[in-house]
Amino acid sequence: MGIGTLGKVTLTLALCLVLAACGGRSPFGRVTVGNEAEETSVAREPGANTPGGLGATDEGSSFWDLLRPGRGDQSVQVNRYLWTASLDVLNFLPIQSVDPFTGVIVTGFGTPPGGGRAYRATVHITDPALEARSLRVAIQTQSGPVAAGTARAVEDAILARARQLRIADNRF
Secondary structure, three states: OOHHHHHHHHHHHHHHHHHHHOOOEOOOOEEEEOOEEEEOOOOOOOOOOOOOOOOOOOOOOOHHHHOOOOHHHOOOOOOHHHHHHHHHHOOOOOEEEEEOOOOEEEEOOEOOOOOOOOEEEEEEEOOOOOOHHHEEEEEEEOOEEOOHHHHHHHHHHHHHHHHHHHHHHHOO
16 A cells, blocks of 8 residues: 555544544443443433433434424325225314314314204314324314213214215225
8 A cells, every 4th residue: 555545544544533423422331421431231211311302312412414304394294085984074163274284173162963052163183094093173162172972972073074085985
């Protein structure tokens, strides 16, 4: 090896070490935060080190954190069948606000056909899956929340309509 090649290899290794030092990890399997050292093989509860416990681990910041989307850039994916079914089932209620990016539908007070009591509903679709756990419905009257069975019956009607929409969509 000549001196020029040896110099290039040495410079490349030095740059790699400098870049590795930016990550906050030492090459010996420990995370260094200030003067403390912690084993990386320790199992942690998801979100235990984050404010709010949102599932990420807080092991310091690195260059790659700049390239990740921030919390404000992320949106919830909404199941389109649940969304459409919610609007179909609750079509007798006036819409106050709709946010398809977070999956929230808020209605005003309205009377169902053949009914005498006014209801208001808030629907929250939390997951892109067509499952019961993806749907949250809160219904209230002017005197307060309705019975849990009534809200569950509305959720069941929305889920049944969403399944009908999905089956009709698969025919094409």
